[in-house]
Amino acid sequence: MFNFDFYNPTRILFGENRLESIDKYVPAEATVLITYGGGSAKKSGLINKIKTVLGNRKVYEFGGIEPNPRYETLVKGVEIVRNENIDFLLAVGGGSVIDGTKFITLASYYKGNSRDLLKYGMMPIPLDVVGKVVPFGTVLTLPATGSEMNSGAVISYEHGKYAVMSELAFPKFSILDPTITFSLPKTQVANGVIDAFVHTTEQYLTYPVDGKLQDRIAEGILQTLIEIGETTVVEPENYAARANHVWCATLALNGIVGAGVPQDWASHMIGHELTALFGIDHGQTLAIVLPSLLEVRREQKRAKLLQYAERVWHIEGGSDKEKIDLAILKTREFFESLGVKTRLSQYGVGADKIPVVIEQLKAHGMTALSETQDLTLDISQKILEGAV
Template sequence: MENFDFYAPTRMLFGKGKVTALPEQMKPYGTRVLLVYGGGSIKINGIYDTVQSVLTEAGFVLSELSGVTPNPRIDAVRCGVALAWENHVDMVLAVGGGSSVDCAKVIAAGACYEGDPWELVKDPSKITDALPVFTVLTMSATGSEMNPTAVITNPETKEKQGVHSGYLYPKASVLDPTYLYTLPAIQTAAGVADIMSHIFEGYFKKTEDAYVQDKFSEGILKTCIKWGPVALTEPENYSARANIMWAASMALNGLCGCGKAGKWSCHAMGHQLGAYYDITHGISLAIVTPAWMRYILSEETVDKFVDYAINVWGFPRETDKFALANMGIDATEHFFMDCGLPSHLSELGIDDSNFQAMAEAAVPYANLDTQAYVPLHVEDVVNIYRACL
C-alpha cells in the first residue's frame, strides 16, 4: 500500500427531511446565497420550494443561477461568477446532481479569482480560495457532494476536464433518498454505472496489498448490483435509494482509492466522448468500461479480474482463469444492458470520425501511456473506442 493522506471534511446530512438541518450549517458563513440548479425538475417535484422555504424562513437571501446542463459548461460557471460578484454572495448552494454541484464548486473558486475561471480548470494550483459550497443532492452518481473535484466542459475547445482542489470540498451536503424518487430510469441507471466506474478506477490498480480498500470496493459494487435494479423497478423503494445514494458518496470520497497510485483510464476516454458528443457521463462509462476490461486482460492482469469475478459476481473458482475473468466482464456488460443502458456507441449515432483526435487528447490528459493500470498509447485508445462501436 502506498503512503496517503485521507481527508473528508464534508458534513453529511443523510435521511428523509434532513434539509431542515441545512440552515444551521450555513449560518456561520453569512446570509447571501447563490442557488445553482439545472433545468427545472426541482420545481416540478417540489424540492425547489422546500429548499427556498427552509432558507428564507431562516433569514437567507437567495439569488439564482438556473439552467445548468449535464456536462456543465464553462459559460455557466462564468455566469455564476458574475452573479456571485453582483449579489455579493457569501456562499454557493447547489441543488441537483453532479453537474450542478460541479458548476457550483468552480463558481465558488471563480468568485475569489480575478481571471477567467477556465484558467482554474486548466491549472487548479491557481485556486487559492473559494466561497463555501453546500449541496442538496437530487441524483446519485458523481460523488461530488463529498469530494474536492469538479468536471467542466469547454465546448469551444472540445475539452472536458477535471479540477481538483482542497478548497472545493462542500461544507455540508443533504442526502435525502426521497429526493431520488422522481428520477427518470435512464438517469438512475447512468448514475449506477458512474458509481461502479469510480470503484473500477481504484480497484484495478497495480498496488497489490490494499486489502481493506479492495474489500470496501467490492462491497460497494455488490451494493450497486443488488439495489440498482430495485431502484429501477421500484422508484420509491427507500432502501434502494438510500443504499445507492450512500454508495455514490463512498465510491469517490477517497476511501476506496487511497493508497493505490495510478491514473484513471475509462474516465479519460469517457470525458472525450462527453466533450465531443455531449453524452451522459454514466452512459459513456457503461459503454467504454467492458471494452477496456477486455482490451487490458492479460497474464499480468488476469488474477485481479478473477478476484473481481469471484468476490463481486459470486462465480465459483475455475481452473481456467481467463474464462472466469471473462465471465466477470460479461456480467458487467450484461448488468449495464439489463439496466437499460446502451452497450455500443453506434446506438448513439457515434462513428469513428473523431476517435483519433479524442485519443490524442485522452492520453496526455491522464498520462495514460505512463501511469494507467495498463499503459495505453493513442493507438490503444483508438482500438478501445472502435471496440465500442
C-alpha cells in the same frame, strides 16, 4: 499499500426530512445563492422548500447549469457572487450542478483569468493560487458522481472536459435524502448506478498493493450496486434500494476506496471525449468503454480481474481465462440489465469516428493513460474498436 493523505471535511446529513438542517449549517446572516440545473428542482417545489428553511436570509437564484457544466455558463454565476456579495452557495442538483458550483466557489475571488483554473487537470490547484473562496453546501438530487463528498469537478470548455481539483472545493455539508431522488427518470438512475460502479472499478481493477481494506470496501460497493441496481431503476420509490444507491455513489468517490492504491481513470478520460463529441451521457459512455477496456487490458489487470471474478461475481469454476471472460461478460450484462446500451454502434457511432476521438484524446494530452501510464493512443484505439 502506498503512502497517502486523507482529508474529507464534508458533513453528511443522510435520510428523510433533512432539509431543516440547512438552517443550522448555513450562517444566519449569510447572503445565499442557490444554484440549480434545468428547472426540475424549481418545478418540483424543492427550491421553494429550501427558501422557506432559509427564512430571513437574503437569497438569490442561479439556474440553468447544464449537464457537463460549461465554463461560459458558470462565469455568469461568478458575476452574481461578485455583484451581490454572496457569501454562501447552495447547490441543489446532481453532479453537474455541484461541479459547477465548485468552480463558482473557486473562481469568485480568483484574481486572474478564471480559465486558468482549468489547466491543472488531476493535480490539485495550489492553495495560494485560489486564495479566498465562497463556502457552499449541497442538496443532492441525483446519486451518481460522488461530487457531494469530494473536492473535484469536471468542467466543459470548448470541445473538452477539464478536471478541477482543490481541497477548498469540499462542500461544508451535503444533504442526502433518498426521497428527493424518487422522481428521477429511469435513464438518469441507471446512469448513476453505472457511474458509481465505474468510479469504484477505476480504483479497484488495477494491480495489487495489499490494500486489503480498500479492496473489501470496493467489493462491498460493487456487490451492493449489483444487488440493488435493477430494483432502484424499476422501483423508483423503493426507499431501501435507493438509500443504498445514494450511499454507494457517495462512498465510491469520497477518497476512501482510492486511498493508498493505484488508480486508473482511463475509462473516464476516453468516455469524456465520447460525451463531448457525440453527446452520449457520461454514464452511458462508461458502460461502452469499461468492458472493452477490461478485455484489452486483461493481462495488465489479470490479478485484480481474477479477484473481481471470484469475490464480486462469485465465479469459482473454470480456468483463469474463463473466469476473466465471464467477469467481463457479467459486467456488460449488468449494465444492459439497467437498460443501458454498451456498444458505440447502438448510439450511431461507427468505426469511422474513432480517428476523431483519438485526435481529441491527443489534443487534450491523454496520450499515456491508466494506473501505469502506458495506455497509449494506439491502445485507446483498440479499446474503442472493441467498443463498436
